[in-house]
Amino acid sequence: MIVIIGAGLAGLSTASFLGRIPHKVFEREAMVGGLCRSHQVDGFTFDQAGHVLHCKSVGIRRFVEKLLGDGLVSHSRHSAIYSKNVLTPYPFQANLHGLPREVVRDCLFGYVAALVKGNSSLDAHFSSFKAWILGNFGEGIAEHFMVPFNEKLWKVPLEELTTEWTALVPRPELEDVINGAFGLANRDFGYNTKFFYPRSGGIQTLPFALLQRIGKVECHKEVVEVSTKSRRVQFADGSTENYEALVSTMPLPELLWRCTDLPKSLREGSKDLRWTSVYTVNLAVARKNISTQHWIYFPEKIFPFYRVGFPMNLSLSMGKKGTSSIAAEISHRPDVQISHGKLIKQTCSGLVRAGICRPDDTFIISEVQDIPYAYVIFDRARGVIVPKLLAELERRGIYSVGRYGRWEHTSMENAIQQGKDLATRLRRTMMAF
Numbered sequence: 395m396i397v398i399i400g401a402g403l404a405g406l407s408t409a410s411f412l413g414r415i416p417h418k419v420f421e422r423e424a425m426v427g428g429l430c431r432s433h434q435v436d437g438f439t440f441d442q443a444g445h446v447l448h449c450k451s452v453g454i455r456r457f458v459e460k461l462l463g464d465g466l467v468s469h470s471r472h473s474a475i476y477s478k479n480v481l482t483p484y485p486f487q488a489n490l491h492g493l494p495r496e497v498v499r500d501c502l503f504g505y506v507a508a509l510v511k512g513n514s515s516l517d518a519h520f521s522s523f524k525a526w527i528l529g530n531f532g533e534g535i536a537e538h539f540m541v542p543f544n545e546k547l548w549k550v551p552l553e554e555l556t557t558e559w560t561a562l563v564p565r566p567e568l569e570d571v572i573n574g575a576f577g578l579a580n581r582d583f584g585y586n587t588k589f590f591y592p593r594s595g596g597i598q599t600l601p602f603a604l605l606q607r608i609g610k611v612e613c614h615k616e617v618v619e620v621s622t623k624s625r626r627v628q629f630a631d632g633s634t635e636n637y638e639a640l641v642s643t644m645p646l647p648e649l650l651w652r653c654t655d656l657p658k659s660l661r662e663g664s665k666d667l668r669w670t671s672v673y674t675v676n677l678a679v680a681r682k683n684i685s686t687q688h689w690i691y692f693p694e695k696i697f698p699f700y701r702v703g704f705p706m707n708l709s710l711s712m713g714k715k716g717t718s719s720i721a722a723e724i725s726h727r728p729d730v731q732i733s734h735g736k737l738i739k740q741t742c743s744g745l746v747r748a749g750i751c752r753p754d755d756t757f758i759i760s761e762v763q764d765i766p767y768a769y770v771i772f773d774r775a776r777g778v779i780v781p782k783l784l785a786e787l788e789r790r791g792i793y794s795v796g797r798y799g800r801w802e803h804t805s806m807e808n809a810i811q812q813g814k815d816l817a818t819r820l821r822r823t824m825m826a827f
Contacts, residue, residue, distance in 0.1 A: 395416050395417065395418065395635075395636065395637055395638055396412065396415060396416065396417040396418075396637065396638065396639045396640075396641060396820060396824070397417070397418055397420065397627055397635050397637035397639075397640050397641070398417060398418065398419040398420065398640075398641040398643075399420055399617055399627070399640065399641065399642045399643060399644055399649075400420075400421060400422075400428060400642065400643030400644050400796070400799075401419050401420075401421035401426035401427070401428065401601070401605075401611045401613075402426075402427060402428020402429065402430060402601070402643050402796060402809065403427075403428065403430050403600070403601060403604070403796070403806055403809035403810055403813070404428075404643045404795045404796030404797075404799065404809040404810075404812050404813045405419060405421075405428075405641065405643040405795075405796070405813065406419070406426060406601055406604040406605060406608065406611075406813070407604065407809065407810045407811075407812070407813025407814055407817070408641050408795070408813035408814075408816050408817050408820075409608040409813075409817075410604055410607045410608050410813070410814075410817075411813060411814045411817035411818065412817045412820065412821065413817075413821065415817075415820065415821055415824050418612065418635065419608065419610070419611045419612065420611070420612050420615040420617070420627075420629070420635070421611050421612065421613045421614075421615060422613075422614070422615065422616040422617070422644075423613065423614075424613055424614060425598075425613065426601045426602070426604075426605050426611050426613070427442075427598050427601040427602075428601070428643065428796075429442050429443065429445075429765065429797075430442070430445060430597055430598065430600060430601050430806060431597070431598045431601070432595065432596025432597055432598040432599075435676075435759055435761065436678075436758065436759060437713065437714045438676075438678050438705075438712065438713045438714065438717075438719050438758075438759055439595070439596040439705065439711070439712045439713070440596070440674075440676040440705060440712075440719070440721060440761075440763075441596050441597045441598075441705065441721070442674070442763060442765065443672060443674050443721070443723060443763075443765055443768065444689060444701065444703045444721065444723065445597040445806060446469070446586060446589040446590070446591050446688075446708070447466075447589055447590040447591065447600070447805075447806055447807060448586050448588075448589055448590075448805055448806075448807055449589075449590055449807055450807065451807060451811060454807050454810055454811055454814075455590075457810070457814075458590070458600070458810070461600065461603040461604065461607075462592060462599065462600065462603055464593070465592055465593045465594065465595075465599060466590050466591075466592060466593070467590065467591055467592070467593050467709070468588065468589075468590055469588070469589050469590070469591060469688070469708070470587070470588060471484075471582070471586055471587050471588065471589060471688060472686060472687050472688050472707070473687055473688055473689050473690065473691070474687050474690045474691070475489075475539065475690070475691045475692075475693065476690050476691070476692055476697075476748050477493070477538065477539065477692070477693050477694055478493055478494055478497060478538075480492050480493055480494075481690070484691065485564040485566070486535065486538075486539040486540075486691075486693075487501070487505070487531055487535050487539070487540075487564065487566055487571060487574075488564065488566040488570045488571060488573075488574040489574045490502070490571070490574050490575040491574060491575055491576060491577035492577070493538075497534070497538050498575050499534075500533070500534030500537065500538065501532070501534035501535045501538060501571075501575070502534070502571065502572070502575055503532070503534060504531070504532025504533040504534030504535060504536070504537075505531060505532045505534065505535060505568070505571050506532070506568070507532050507533070508528070508529060508530060508531060508532035509568060511529070520557050521553075522552060522553045522554070522555060522556070522557075523544070523552045523553075523555035523556065523557055523560065523772075524536075524541065524551075524552035524553050524555070525553075526557045526560055527540045527541060527544075527552070530565060538693075539693050542693045542694065542695065543691060543692075543693035543700065546692075546693065546695070546700045546725060547670070547700050547725050547769070548670055548725070548769065548771060549670050549725055549726065549727050550668070550670075550771060550773070554771075554773050554774075555771065555772055555773060556772050556773060556774060556776075556777060557772075558772050558777065559772050559802075559803045562803070591708045591709060592709065593709060593711070594709060594711035595711070596705075596709075596712065600806070614631075615629050615630075615631070615633075616629060616630040616631075617629060617630075617644070617652055618630050618652065619652055619654055620640065620649070620652050620653045620654070620792070621654070621655060622653055622655055622656065622787075622790040622791070622792065623655050623790075624636075625637050625638065625640070625791060627640065637791070638791065638824070639791050639792075639793065639820055639823070639824075640791060640792045640793070641792075641793050641795060641816065641820075642787075642792060642793070642794045642795070642799055643794075643795055643796040643798070643799045644798070644799065645669075645767045645798040645799070645801075646664065646667065646780070646783065646794055646798060646799060646800070646801040647664045647665075647667050649787075649792075649794060649799070650664040650783065651664070653787075653792075656786070657786075660782070660783060660786055663779045663782070663783070664779070664783065666775040666776075666779060667770075667775070667776060667779065667780070667801060668771040668773060668775075668776075669728065669767050669768070669769060669770050669771055670725050670726070670727065670728075670768055670769040670771060671725070671726050671727065671728045671764065671765060671766050671767065671768055672723050672724065672725055672726070672764075672765045672768035672769070673723070673724040673726060673732065673737055673762055673763070673764055673765075674721055674722070674723055674724075674762070674763045674765065675699070675720075675721070675722040675723075675724065675737055675738055675741040675760070675761075675762050676719070676720070676721050676759065676760070676761050676762070676763065677719065677720040677721075677722070677738075677741070677742070677745075677757055677759060677760050678713060678714075678717055678718070678719050678720075678757065678758040678759035678760075679717060679718045679719070679720065679751060679755050679756070679757060679758070680716075680717055680755070680756040680757075680758055681716075681717065681718060681752075681755055681756075682715075682716050682717060682718055683718065684704070684718040684720075684750055684751065685704050685707070685718070685750055686707070687704060687707065688703065688704060688707050688708060689701055689702060689703040689704065690702050690748075690750075692744075692748070696744075696747065697744040697747070697748065698722075698724050698737070698740040698741060698744050699722040699723055699724050699741060699744060700723060700724070700725055701722075701723045702720060702721070702722045702723070702745070702748075702750065703720070703721040703722075703723070704718065704719065704720060704721075705719045705720075705721055706718055706719050717758065719759075720745065720750075720751075722741045722744075722745070724737060724741070725768070725769075728766065734761075734762040737762050738760045738761075738762065742757065742760075767798050769803065770797070770798070770801050770802060770803055772803070776801065780800075780801050780802075784800065793816055793820075795809075795812045795813065795816055796809050796812060796813075797809060800812070
């Protein structure tokens with residue numbers, strides 16, 4: 395029997411591709427999806443933070459298209475940065491036109507200076523993420539966007555971050571930076587220039603479609619202890635389940651805390667794993683077409699949020715006719731809590747300051763969601779600890795997968811692919827006996 399803990403995309407994908415191999419899926423919450431969930435309130439649908447499907451893999455795209463059929467819609471990205479009281483296209487480094495002239499000058503001179511130094515190669519070694527920013531983009535782009543935005547998002551000094559995840563950051567050529575500074579047409583940059591989103595129902599449409607393939611998930615089943623020696627899982631309701639292989643998609647630190655018979659050194663090491671939490675402030679405004687963007691980034695400290703999304707620009711089914719919906723994301727350290735009332739007040743004020751909302755706008759809905767695990771912090775401790783932890787768990791028949799199971803920054807597509815790959819491995823193993 396294979397026991398799967400967590401009915402997010404990675405867990406559901408694993409179950410979906412296991413075929414006839416005996417397995418059970420358990421989920422702590424009342425419904426499947428993990429962070430890939432949506433909820434409805436008074437005719438509006440809000441996802442649990444921003445979710446879009448990139449589907450760079452042809453195989454995964456075909457799989458998702460088969461799941462959702464004509465319910466999957468293709469989008470060309472419309473995203474921007476708001477800084478210096480100016481809205482410029484994303485990414486900042488390739489779209490400087492419209493910013494104050496002194497900012498454009500700083501960014502161009504700094505970029506050229508970084509090129510002259512010759513240390514901006516992808517193969518160059520950088521001591522930290524901040525050093526990587528300076529080496530690749532120069533002091534101007536670092537000062538006016540890269541550093542303030544990332545400090546706002548990660549909530550740690552950028553000198554503490556490594557560069558393992560920087561493939562996600564667009565790196566334009568000099569010609570692109572110059573073209574962008576003069577307002578000339580630029581090619582698209584970034585990993586999500588084209589993306590997919592469900593026609594209706596929000597992002598939870600995807601895990602619900604996966605659920606149809608596997609048939610059953612036992613919800614309200616919270617794991618309280620895992621015995622790796624006897625291969626048994628104990629749940630909060632007192633029930634237990636024995637397993638031959640355990641697939642866990644819960645955050646890696648939480649899994650380790652529950653594996654009570656792991657070596658103490660490994661369990662203690664998990665305390666060095668860090669992450670950033672996120673508040674999502676969901677709002678509905680009694681005015682249509684407040685923005686043409688899918689989302690906007692905000693690097694400056696005067697705004698509490700680092701990103702603001704517009705769900706109804708992904709699908710009109712996400713709200714009511716004649717209205718607009720907003721999802722503002724505010725990063726915070728896990729040990730820092732802010733009252734929901736304060737978050738809503740600060741967000742509404744920031745949206746007015748940015749010109750998205752008006753002082754006389756009527757907010758039909760205002761609510762806050764707290765996402766305890768949002769972004770894994772790629773620091774030096776992670777690079778040392780995580781491989782050891784995953785190897786020891788697998789030696790004991792436990793496969794930790796997914797964004798938080800593997801303690802990495804991955805997309806929904808990656809989660810589905812990891813589930814598929816793991817199911818293939820487990821099928822071979824189980825059929826060998």
